[in-house]
Amino acid sequence: MAGLGKRMRPHTLTTPKPLLPIAGRPIVMRLVEDIVRICGQKVEEIAFVIHPSFGEKTEKNLLQVAESLGSKGKIYYQEEPLGTAHAILCAGDSLQGNVVVAFADTLFKADFQLDTTKDGIIWVQKIDDPRQFGVVKLNEQGEIIEFVEKPQTFVSDLAIIGIYYFKDGAYLKKHLQYLLDNNIKDKGEYQLTNALENMKNEGTKFSTGQVLEWLDCGNKDVTVYTNQRYLSFLEERKAPLRAKSAQIENSVIIEPCFIDADVKISNSVVGPYVSVGRGTHIQNSVVRNCIIQENSHLENLNLHNSMIGNSVKWVAQPLNVSVGDFNQIS
Template structure:
């Protein structure tokens, strides 16, 4: 079985960070979004991955090759962003007729992935949501099968959202439906959607059952990314990443502090993740994500997302600052 992870999106909702960093590589609870996904799949037994890259794709490839040298990895370039359906179709020659597991590169789900991989039938990951209009939506029949899927319906007939995890056994039918939709220019919301290809398969009598995830973390916007960071910091407890004593500094768990950081006369936490080699002095930081090689001096930050190589002096409350930024608030 091969795992396909589409990571070609530009991450427009997380700008300015995604001008210089792929969304999948944004730090989260001492790791990255992509590493959390890969580690989860490797633990379940997956050893071969196909990454669909585009915007800043060379950073994705370099990161994966350096961090996971023992995995078999393929990289497919999506030069034009035409949707998830188009992205998956580009992997056809690599996948051939193997079973596949598709996991979208901006979503973290928790569930029994071993059960998912070993299922004798195709499965779609589902989670009940309050407002499903911004997601693909699955409708169920009386036998517990998925009878219909629709991408971002204005009037949903179900509150079961597709969470971005798909186990597909009938790969030939999937690729045929993807190609057919592109040939016929069948789009939803101006893009070729994977959801539409799944609906095509359902109409051709392919059966899908639900795979209900226990948790689903949305990493596509600043607010939800910070919430996810706080949840995962508590979950991981970072036993393998002990917090060192820092001069005149109070650490309020949970926090994750990267290697080579210099912190003094500050209060850090709760719910803070700091990248490698950052310097923080005379500052208060809570409920925030701080990138690598960043310098904070005399600042008060809460609910902030700070990129790498940023230099901030002065006083602030809530910031959304990208990489390679210098700000003086004094």
């Protein structure tokens, strides 16, 4: 999660992308919660690979995420964007035993338990345009026979979604280090798919895993959509979505919505698919399909498909008009 999230600006100018909220909790927290759920056993350690510029507050928040899940947290740094293989190797001290690797700009819906007896599992999803993703090619038995990074001519439509399981973390580390020691790059970076190809050639048997739904957090629109879908997941699980200290006055809440502590909503219609961060006030407004962060004040607004940051004050002027017969206003 060491990327600077430039496609999510202006939000990532002050908050690292993996700490932006989805259904009221940081993206990375939602991700590790789901990984812990599918592991079906205690996760001893959660290692975060970040950029040094994220700062002490971010590091403290990440360690608290790990602690909340009963794990030890560990911070590693990737100072330069040298590729996925390099990023994972930055956490080399944590590559031991059973390891799950995940990139923190993707979320998923899944209903299975991890099979730790397999050498490796690569989670994939069939997509229409695989040119911006690593893909896998399968044989007739459904075994992975080839890994290709961002193919510009069609190889396969099974895109790697950024979640992997390895039975032997030390063996993965060995193959990542081999790429760096021999300066083996693809498209100018050290790619995990090259290490996977080498491991396969040495006899590692990789299986594919399927998730029910794969969600991206790469830009504003897809992040708002991911928030919508994740609220639906939480509603299906009957997870609590409204804090007891939230105040709802003369307002309609159309579920599912996440409403955090000390939120005040008055004379408004909120939802569906809205996440409202702690301490935010919404007044005389209609808000649907939005992410609103903490301690903001919104008044006289009609918002849709929007992201509002922290400590925003936005008070629009209500209209005072005189409209004659047969006018059309749009």
